[in-house]
Amino acid sequence: MLIVNTEICIGCGACEANCAFGAITVEDDIAVVGDACTLCGSCVDSCEVEALCIEGAEKKAPVDLSAWSGIWVFAEARHGKIAPVAFELLGIGRQLADQRKAPLTAVLLGADLRDKTDELIAAGADKVLLADDPALAQYREDVYGKVLEHLITEYKPEVLLAGATAIGRSVIPQVATALSAGLTADCTDLAIRPEDGVLLQTRPAFGGNIMATIECPRSRPQMATVRPNVMAPAETDSSRTGEVIEVELSQELLSSKVEVLETVLCEEEQGNIRESEVLVSGGRGMENEKGFALLRELAGELNGTVSASRAAVDAGWIGYPCQVGQTGKTVSPKLYFACGISGAVQHTVGMQSAETIVAINRDEKAPIFDLATYGLVGDLFEILPLLTQKIKEQRGHVS
The missing domain is CATH 3.40.50.1220 (TPP-binding domain)
Incomplete structure (x- = not known):
């Protein structure tokens, strides 16, 4: 609920001017909230005298942006193989990392994947954070979410990219919510402002009728899921060298309320259109x-x-x-x-x-x-x- 402190409000009209829904009017020099209010918070941000607040919303301490650095790619693995979208993300991730003069790190979760780290380094990663444990063999959203949250809190990356796949779309929003971080889903283009590190995330909006570019300047990490097959993978270089960091995980992080009984693979009718040339x-x-x-x-x-x-x-x-x-x-x-x-x-x-x-x-x-x-x-x-x-x-x- 949007609360107006009538003792502080000066009736300047800034909230009315900034309300995209026409939910606020100034009557007798006091802001009045109508039924169209969506609690978007734009009026709260525009009120210089802080006369508006959203009931139940806690004011967050500002994030120390200088403490966060580096570009991360969630290297999704399926059935013992790195998903193709991971290499596409390493391609754009390499460009972003070079612009920021920061390392590019691939995060690899799963079981028996140590022999896959060289593929990620050859595709552009400077480092690979490897969480290799039998408990990660089957994807379980709560476990993967806790592990990613733990790693992000410990290492503090500036940007985290993931594929807009079934796995990416389920676990990345969970992590963003836990960290109170900004997330843009289904991106089709990415760029970065070198001077301040703001990630420019472009995606279709309003039913695909426009392309919107979204920024998350006040939160870290900046998180985006990217559609498969829209980014060009980097050319592999088997001579590249990098660092593999094996992560120790506590039993608390690996515990789950989900039990996977069986995984069944099905062949899509008429072939997989994503793989056809x-x-x-x-x-x-x-x-x-x-x-x-x-x-x-x-x-x-x-x-x-x-x-x-x-x-x-x-x-x-x-x-x-x-x-x-x-x-x-x-x-x-x-x-x-x-x-x-x-x-x-x-x-x-x-x-x-x-x-x-x-x-x-x-x-x-x-x-x-x-x-x-x-x-x-x-x-x-x-x-x-x-x-x-x-x-x-x-x-x-x-x-």
Whole structure:
């Protein structure tokens, strides 16, 4: 609840001017709070005489920003292997660390992973914090959260990056809450101001209609989860050397209220679109499920995989595991065909890092052509069969 101290309030109107929801008005030289208040706190920050406060909110002591340094990457491991997103984060992490002239550290949690530390160092890490224990073999959110919180409190990194994966999305918000740290989820771009170390975290907002850049200047560490396949991994250098720090963990940190009974791996239908080098993607312009037969034929000739926009998935023409975009998967193939896809930002944020994009659409003003490497304007039901036929002829598949 927002409380107004009427004895202190001077009716200056700063709170009214700074309220984005129009929830505060000044009446008879006193601020009055309406029902639209969301307790965002902007009015509290703008009140110079400190006449406003949020009931139950404790005033936090300012963080000593100079005590925090270094860039950390949470190197997620799955079934004894480093997740590909970890190497993507080391790529951008290396750039941020070089700008800050600070070390880049990979944090590796799991069991029997000592032989994986060299991979992280070769990919750009200066140090590897290794927590290797049988209790970490299976991912359990409470244990991983406590271990990360413990390490951050002890070593005080300036920035922590993690993949926006199922694991990253579950454990990183828990850690941020425990540390009262700022966190931006699902980032698609990162930069840093060298002079003050503020991390500039860009992500889609308002349903993907705008790209917002978010800062967390008053809290440490600055935390961000990053979508897989949007950052380029650093080139590996097997000659690099680094320091491996093995972390001793107490039984209290490793204790859990969760018992993992079984882990089952399932194969996604029609292949994993994140791993395919060629994607043939269809949108609303395919008109129906039968239209996807043309895409499958083209994908077959290119040894590729069929994917889709949200519109096609929502229509039931193809399954959700094949969806590309803000609410689907982020992909970065060498070749991406966008067939009957208009190019709304909700889709393009999921495929804009493809090396080569070929767009096929009857609307010459479709936004997808602004992003495409090559564009074909016309009826895709005529173009696709001709394109597939030409590829068959080039490859000698015509009998």
